[in-house]
Amino acid sequence: MKDIKLVIFDLDGTLVDAYEAITRSFNYTMEKHGYLPQHPLVIRRAVGWGDRNLLKPFVKKSDLDKALSTYRRHHRLSLLEYSRLIKGVRRVLGYLKGKNYRLAVASNRPTSFSRIILRQLKLNGYFAYVLCADRLKQGKPHPEIIQRIMRQFSAGAQETVYIGDMPIDAEAARRAGIRAIIVSGGSGIKNEIRAEKPYRMIRNILVLKSIL
Numbered sequence: 001m002k003d004i005k006l007v008i009f010d011l012d013g014t015l016v017d018a019y020e021a022i023t024r025s026f027n028y029t030m031e032k033h034g035y036l037p038q039h040p041l042v043i044r045r046a047v048g049w050g051d052r053n054l055l056k057p058f059v060k061k062s063d064l065d066k067a068l069s070t071y072r073r074h075h076r077l078s079l080l081e082y083s084r085l086i087k088g089v090r091r092v093l094g095y096l097k098g099k100n101y102r103l104a105v106a107s108n109r110p111t112s113f114s115r116i117i118l119r120q121l122k123l124n125g126y127f128a129y130v131l132c133a134d135r136l137k138q139g140k141p142h143p144e145i146i147q148r149i150m151r152q153f154s155a156g157a158q159e160t161v162y163i164g165d166m167p168i169d170a171e172a173a174r175r176a177g178i179r180a181i182i183v184s185g186g187s188g189i190k191n192e193i194r195a196e197k198p199y200r201m202i203r204n205i206l207v208l209k210s211i212l
Helices: 019-032 040-046 051-058 060-080 088-097 111-120 144-152 165-176 189-197 205-211
Strands: 006-009 101-105 129-132 160-164 179-183 200-202
Touching: 006 144, 019 040, 019 051, 019 060, 040 051, 051 088, 051 111, 060 111, 088 205, 101 111, 101 144, 111 129, 111 179, 111 200, 144 160, 144 165, 144 200, 160 165, 165 179, 189 200, 200 205
Parallel strands: 006 101, 006 160, 101 129, 160 179, 179 200
Antiparallel strands: none
16 A cells, blocks of 8 residues: 555544443433443444434434433543553554654544543544544545545545444445455444455554555
8 A cells, every 4th residue: 555645543443442431321321311221232333323323223312312411421521431542553653653644533423522532542643633523414434524534635545545443434435435444343243344345354453554
């Protein structure tokens, strides 16, 4: 991938393990509004589409706005305590920045929570640009979020790669006309990821050092 100059990353499941924080906030919200708590694996499979879509299948439509408000209040604190950097991430980001790649984040997570994570885990200095779905009309798998970042850096399709962990990441990259590298171990199921035909699937994010 010699022509790559822009590397765009998903956040949850790719760079950061915030599943414990999400699970705690989710089940707190369920109990607060009179719903049954869910198993962590059920919650994990629902992650990736934004927090409103995370809650939507589990609460009545009339309760959604109140539940979302409860979730967000709890989640601000939960993220601070339970977010963890995925092993190898800091080494990879340091390596790529040292090689003068431009690094950006494209996430369906709301901007305020993405900023909390990046600040808490001391990742801000690696990224030249962060764009989240709440600043756009449509989030992933729509390609707008990737296309906007590409325009920000005047980067062409052959110069850009997207790193994620879910089928929607691979789909968003494909629809944007760029290559996707998917790191297994996040929220995605391998067969579903393969159906989106990413450029590569890797088990460990450290493999990026040899690919790029």
